[in-house]
Amino acid sequence: MTAVSPELLRRFDVPGPRYTSYPTADRFVEAFGLEDYVLALQQRRRGAAFRALPLSLYVHVPFCASLCYYCACNKIITRHHDKADTYLRYLQREIDLHTAHCGTGQVVSQLHLGGGTPTFLSDEGLRALMAMLKRSFTLAPGGEYSIEVDPRTVTPERLAVLAELGFNRLSFGVQDFDAEVQKAVHRIQPANQVFALVEAARALGFESVNVDLIYGLPRQTPESFDRTLAQVAALRPDRIALYAYAHLPERFKPQRRIAAAELPGASAKLAMLSRSLDAFMGAGYVYVGMDHFALPGDALAVAKRQGRLHRNFQGYSTQPDCDLIGLGVSAIGRVGATYSQNAKTLDEYYDLLDQGRLPVVRGLALTRDDLVRRAAIMALMCQGELLFEPMEQAWLIDFRHYFAAEIGQLEGMAAQGLVRMRPDGIEVTASGWFFVRGIAMVFDRYLQADRNRARFSRII
Incomplete structure (x- = not known):
């Protein structure tokens, strides 16, 4: 490069x-509230979009069994899996309130489960969640149905359950294969564990497997990251998401456990990015843009070639400019010319749903x-x-x-x-x-x- x-x-x-949006989420205001969001849902129901354009769904599952120090996501660290059962009951309430305003049976062509760790949910919990979604929405044949997977929390048998439930895309959080880096960010996962899961996913017929990487983590060097790049190239996932670590300890408390002195400098981070581009493009990947790579036959690379690439709150997407309903604590949605965000804490999220209200607390009507x-x-x-x-x-x-x-x-x-x-x-x-x-x-x-x-x- x-x-x-x-x-x-x-x-x-x-x-x-x-x-991932414009205006960005920091511009959302509390003056935009429930009434504005309900109006947007009703306008969608009355308009041509309801009949012509499919929906995207995002479901936020906030729970994680252990803390990763780099994480800036809205998450709840717990080993009490009964908390997930309560959360699912409230998700059902939120879904019911949505369908009361925009009707049941709307066609969904894209579903993404993020977090947190969606695979914190048990097999029974995932079955219950998918059942509620299928009761209220129509999942289109051939749609993109993806879930974020922590390799430490799944087995090939669990991946088989995900395939059975209709998921056809997986995203594995890897970040870095280097043992010292993993220790520094409190996320130990041997490379052979990830390789075995990707092999199992391919055998099960998943259409696309993504691997997330982060450069700029503590104890990373361009040379150590080269070794991770070589391992990922050998793993050959369909997609690679390569993110720059954002060290904002004043905003994200877990990051205060990272020693700032162990972070690579700007020139080292630039070297990691440049060498990543060379490594992945040299391995036959298409540089989709900014933070994504894909094999030439993957839908993301095809969309790039055909000028159909889009960007939403989950990053680059093949989906057209369609409405997105966000479900769960802190989830962000986009309906018409509006953005909306749910309550960021479980207590407030549950309280609003107990009142029979959609848990939207802020948003923006675009000019x-x-x-x-x-x-x-x-x-x-x-x-x-x-x-x-x-x-x-x-x-x-x-x-x-x-x-x-x-x-x-x-x-x-x-x-x-x-x-x-x-x-x-x-x-x-x-x-x-x-x-x-x-x-x-x-x-x-x-x-x-x-x-x-x-x-x-x-x-x-």
């Missing part, structure tokens, strides 16, 4: 959003400007280019006039080799992909206005 100079790194390795800028940001993040004419036709704007200030900023990035300014649009260069979040930030009206970036992780 194209080398990145230390000067570029100093200038552009700044805190910034990952843009026309938000929608225009979202389209621009997602084009850069997903396709690596932003074409003027399609934007002008879709939004009835004069692009160069509407984004005159942004074009001025991008010309400075063009001089640094991060983008190419073409007569018909803007293209991200090979070097620019390292900083694509920074390029997208140019179009973020909120971020440009307040410059308060301390709440975000650094780009590299």
Whole structure:
């Protein structure tokens, strides 16, 4: 890959959003509440989207049996599995309240179970959850049905149960195979355990197996991470998600157990990212964008080639721009031109459902400007280019006039080799992909206005 100079790194390795949405979730407000969300559900039911566009579902399962020090997810550490039974009863209430507003039987083409650790649920718990979803929604044949799996909590027999329940995609949390790194983040899982599970998943016929990796963890070096890259390339999952560790101990209490002195510096992190790109592309993977790789035949790589790639709260997706209903504590949804988020604590989540209310506590109704800028940001993040004419036709704007200030900023990035300014649009260069979040930030009206970036992780 194209080398990145230390000067570029100093200038552009700044805190910034990952843009799984625009506006980003930190812009959600409590002024957007239950009534706004119910109105969005009712408008969906009355509109053409109800008949034409399938839904996406996200279910958040917050429980984990042990704490990973790097984790920034909303989770509850417990070994009391009876807590999951209570949680499932409340999930049923939330599902019932949704169907009361938007009807039963809506077609779902994408389902994702995240957390936490969804496989904290027992086989019986997973069966109960899938049964409630199938009673209220219609899972489309050929849809994408995925679940996040902690390799420490499953066996090949448990994977067989997941296949039986209809899941066709798995995501294994690996992070790093190095024993010292695993010890530093309190997540011990031998490589042979992961290899055996991936082999079992293939034998069971899962359509896609993803492996999550994190670079920038304590005790990682470019050389140690090279060994993990080689092992993952040998494992050959269908997809690889490669995330930069975001060290924000002031926001995420578990990260205070990580010794800051053991974290690799920015240049080492850049080396890990660059060598990851070389290793995976050299192994035949398609660089889908920012944090995802896929084998050429995987649906994600096909969507990239065909210009159908999208980005949502779970990252890159093959699904079209469809509504997403988030279920469970802290879950985020998107219905129409709105975003919404559930209560972040179990007590508040349960209390609202006990009152017979959907547990939405904040969100955002997007303005026309938000929608225009979202389209621009997602084009850069997903396709690596932003074409003027399609934007002008879709939004009835004069692009160069509407984004005159942004074009001025991008010309400075063009001089640094991060983008190419073409007569018909803007293209991200090979070097620019390292900083694509920074390029997208140019179009973020909120971020440009307040410059308060301390709440975000650094780009590299």
